[in-house]
Amino acid sequence: MTFPNGFDREPGQHFSGMPPMPGGIERAPARPRDLEISVRLWIAAMACYLISGLLNAFVYSGQIQRETYAELARQGFPIQQGMTTMPSTSPALSVLTVVIGLALWGLFVLRFREGRNWARVTLTVITAILVFFQLLSLVLTLTVMPGVALPLAPQILSGVEYLLAIAALVFAYRPNTNAYIAYQQRTAMGR
Helix, strand or coil, X not given: CCCCCCCCCCCCCCCCCCCCXXXXXXXXXXXXXXXXXXXXXXXXXHHHHHHHHHHHHHHHXXXXXXXXXXXXXXXXXXXXXXXXXXXXXXXXXXXXHHHHHHHHHHHHHHHHHCCCHHHHHHHHHHHHHHHHHHHHHHHHHXXXXXXXXXXXXXXXXXXXXXXXXXXXXXHHCCHHHHHHHHHHHHHHCCC
């Protein structure tokens, strides 16, 4: 139940809905539903990132590079002989990048789930930067290289990934989540 103040408790009421324990010790609150929804949205975004990364590594990497160089040559950019046939990034390096990215992302999501505000802030900053570069990439693709036919599946997955991440951020800053993280910070500082 949500009360008029936006929290799942009345003003002055403890998280558990119970009076404080003897000695003034407050019961540890359960994780709010909004926080759990945010975590699930992050996990879904991570799944999209994994699938998109694997598709780009094993299916589309050479195609994207060839079409990009060909379009730049058509537009009159100086392309050295042989650039359009150069091997693209190795799939092993691409997979390693995806694995490292997922490991870090997963670490931040787990720490956020534990109520760590620094992890929430890190996820926010990284999401903002990635969304900015995704939008920049979209604008450049549509304006500078309109002849490049980028594979549709990774583009859709990336779009879904960023929409899920934005939705996760919305739930990460809901009042219940804010109250939970504030409580976790207070207890971590020994207050």
